[in-house]
Amino acid sequence: ARNVLTRNKVDITMKGTDVIEEADFSRREVQMLYTDATHLFVMDKEDYQQYELPLEDVEEELKYVTEGLEGMRAMIYNDGCVGLELPAAVELTITQCDPGVKGNSATSRSKPATLETGLVVQVPEYIKEGERLKIDTRTGEYLARA
Incomplete structure (x- = not known):
């Protein structure tokens, strides 16, 4: 049996009797x-x-x-x-997002918001620029206000 392990552009060829150190x-x-x-x-x-x-x-x-x-x-x-x-969730500040449309705060519409790291996430329409948000690092989705 032969296995080839690749890491950092270095190939290591092993035979079935070879032992890998822990x-x-x-x-x-x-x-x-x-x-x-x-x-x-x-x-x-x-x-x-x-x-x-x-x-x-x-x-x-x-x-x-x-x-x-x-x-x-x-x-x-x-x-x-x-x-x-990374931790499961992080707190980031919104650096840019459009203002919400007046009278639509009860709807479940969303809008894009650009965060301090450049990440763009969809947030509820009532969220404003400058707010801190919790973001799921596994999915990249908005979780809640921080």
Whole structure:
């Protein structure tokens, strides 16, 4: 039996009798430091170790990440950060949305709202620009006012 494992453009070919050593895998609570043109930089909240992730690897997660986000964890594999785990919901501020139509507050119509990270979500028509909202990070949907 042959298996080919691919990680970071390195191919490892194994035979049926080969043994893989147990990987050093952990999840560590981190906070966002900054992004540059190519990477997101995060810091371990316990030991202050810094990790960098290519932006293309965390493109989806960045829609929910702000400075001070609590509950974000880095997935560490053999001393390197290989991904981010987000909390189930985050709070984000609306930076742009159209005003609601007067007299329609009782209807269940929705409108698009742009949040501080650039994420666009559908919100009830009565929601206003500047409000903080809870957003589900698994679906990208509006949950409630924060």
